[in-house]
Amino acid sequence: MTVEGTTGTVHGGPRLPQERRLVTEIPGPRSRELFARKQSAVPPGIGTTLPIFVTHAGGGVVVDVDGNSLIDFGSGIAVTSVGNSAPRVVERVQKQVADFTHTCFMVTPYESYVTVCEKLNALTPGDHDKRTFLVNSGAEAVENAVKVARHATGRPAVVVFDHGYHGRTLLTMTLTAKNMPYKDGFGPFAPEVYRVPLAYPFRWPSGPENCADEAAAQAIDMIEKQIGAANVAAVVIEPIAGEGGFIEPARGFLPKIAEFCRANGIVFVADEVQTGFARTGHLFACEDEGIVPDIICTAKGIAGGLPLAAVTGRAELLDSVHASGLGGTYGGNPLACEAALGVLETIEQDKLVERAAHIGEIMLPRLRSLQERFGIVGDVRGRGAMTAIELVVPGTKDPLAAGPIAARCHAEGLLVLTAGTYGNVLRFLPPLVIPDHLLEEGLSILERAISADQSA
Numbered sequence: 072m073t074v075e076g077t078t079g080t081v082h083g084g085p086r087l088p089q090e091r092r093l094v095t096e097i098p099g100p101r102s103r104e105l106f107a108r109k110q111s112a113v114p115p116g117i118g119t120t121l122p123i124f125v126t127h128a129g130g131g132v133v134v135d136v137d138g139n140s141l142i143d144f145g146s147g148i149a150v151t152s153v154g155n156s157a158p159r160v161v162e163r164v165q166k167q168v169a170d171f172t173h174t175c176f177m178v179t180p181y182e183s184y185v186t187v188c189e190k191l192n193a194l195t196p197g198d199h200d201k202r203t204f205l206v207n208s209g210a211e212a213v214e215n216a217v218k219v220a221r222h223a224t225g226r227p228a229v230v231v232f233d234h235g236y237h238g239r240t241l242l243t244m245t246l247t248a249k250n251m252p253y254k255d256g257f258g259p260f261a262p263e264v265y266r267v268p269l270a271y272p273f274r275w276p277s278g279p280e281n282c283a284d285e286a287a288a289q290a291i292d293m294i295e296k297q298i299g300a301a302n303v304a305a306v307v308i309e310p311i312a313g314e315g316g317f318i319e320p321a322r323g324f325l326p327k328i329a330e331f332c333r334a335n336g337i338v339f340v341a342d343e344v345q346t347g348f349a350r351t352g353h354l355f356a357c358e359d360e361g362i363v364p365d366i367i368c369t370a371k372g373i374a375g376g377l378p379l380a381a382v383t384g385r386a387e388l389l390d391s392v393h394a395s396g397l398g399g400t401y402g403g404n405p406l407a408c409e410a411a412l413g414v415l416e417t418i419e420q421d422k423l424v425e426r427a428a429h430i431g432e433i434m435l436p437r438l439r440s441l442q443e444r445f446g447i448v449g450d451v452r453g454r455g456a457m458t459a460i461e462l463v464v465p466g467t468k469d470p471l472a473a474g475p476i477a478a479r480c481h482a483e484g485l486l487v488l489t490a491g492t493y494g495n496v497l498r499f500l501p502p503l504v505i506p507d508h509l510l511e512e513g514l515s516i517l518e519r520a521i522s523a524d525q526s527a
């Protein structure tokens with residue numbers, strides 16, 4: 072199927088007409104039919120944010136089976152940062168799929184895997200000697216970072232933070248903070264995982280000014296007194312907590328934790344699965360405070376939607392693992408590697424780091440003006456194209472569920488995602504290639520959705 076639009080007949084990708092266009096209610100009749108089939112064929116454990124079924128996507132829009140074109144503030148959860156079907160990704164993947172689809176890199180290698188690793192070694196923070204290996208998902212990357220850190224240090228414990236999210240496998244689900252929906256009933260969990268406070272400025276009991284120092288002191292005290300620093304293999308932290316509600320740790324917190332790790336031989340693992348690849352106005356969010364992680368985990372934005380993830384770290388850590396101790400059948404699949412090379416070219420040539428910063432300059436002032444005008448907007452935060460508002464009962468910090476406002480946005484053709492430990496955060500992750508007029512239109516829809524709220 073093709074889409075008739077103002078620029079003629081086009082497929083997906085950036086040539087898709089960059090407009091919001093609603094021709095049925097949301098979801099429309101075709102999507103409803105397909106959703107009924109989904110409910111009979113797929114278990115409810117696989118949730119649905121917005122039950123429109125997609126036929127095309129590109130630039131800043133997603134087009135559904137009923138012909139509706141929605142503004143995309145989600146990027147498939149921070150994945151299609153270069154846009155859906157970005158030209159350099161399409162071209163490389165099309166060539167690769169015709170040449171060969173899989174050999175298993177551990178059986179007979181190919182160049183694109185090595186090139187991706189070389190580029191990540193060069194682009195990630197720090198100019199020390201690095202190694203990278205490739206896996207399929209963010210969870211697999213985090214899980215492998217822990218394997219490497221344990222092997223390299225000979226220590227068992229892993230320290231994670233309140234509000235952290237690291238995936239859904241047994242180990243990464245254990246590393247994840249929130250019970251419902253990620254952990255409930257799925258135990259027993261993996262051993263030797265310890266959770267400490269995160270410097271969450273908006274909710275820090277003594278206020279945001281003291282947050283970094285007090286949270287770091289509490290976290291370090293817990294590590295020293297309850298675990299013993301010498302038992303800790305790794306500290307795993309998101310430089311901005313993603314699913315936990317786009318919480319930027321108070322400035323100074325991350326450097327203090329990183330310094331404590333350095334002083335105690337603990338591997339500092341940055342989970343940049345959601346924050347990586349230009350999203351925050353830096354190529355990696357750690358750069359904002361000059362943090363140099365020992366290991367950095369990347370995924371989501373790395374390959375324009377093809378399944379790929381990476382573990383990049385100090386050569387001496389990654390080289391400490393015996394031959395064939397790491398890997399997997401599909402890790403670094405050649406299609407995904409070509410896609411990643413197309414993504415990295417696109418970020419560089421289209422200046423998407425600067426573009427992410429520009430998106431933040433458009434969005435944050437408008438979000439702050441919502442905060443000034445509407446009591447339910449308790450906090451505005453984020454960097455670049457990773458921004459959020461936290462909703463509260465006006466005059467308090469009691470959480471106000473974000474679902475109803477998200478639903479009003481969806482009905483008006485704006486795809487937004489929720490987040491947060493208390494389910495009260497609306498997060499915004501537009502593709503970095505979204506045109507400004509769609510950003511502005513999306514923000515106006517959001518404003519109407521908020522002003523329509525009973526308690527606003």
Ligand SMILES: *Cc1c(COP(=O)(O)O)cnc(C)c1O
Nearest residue numbers: 208209210236237238313344345
């Ligand atoms: C999404 C996410 C993961 C898990 O990635 P998957 O590809 O879904 O396994 C891990 N860490 C962070 C910070 C994430 O946002």
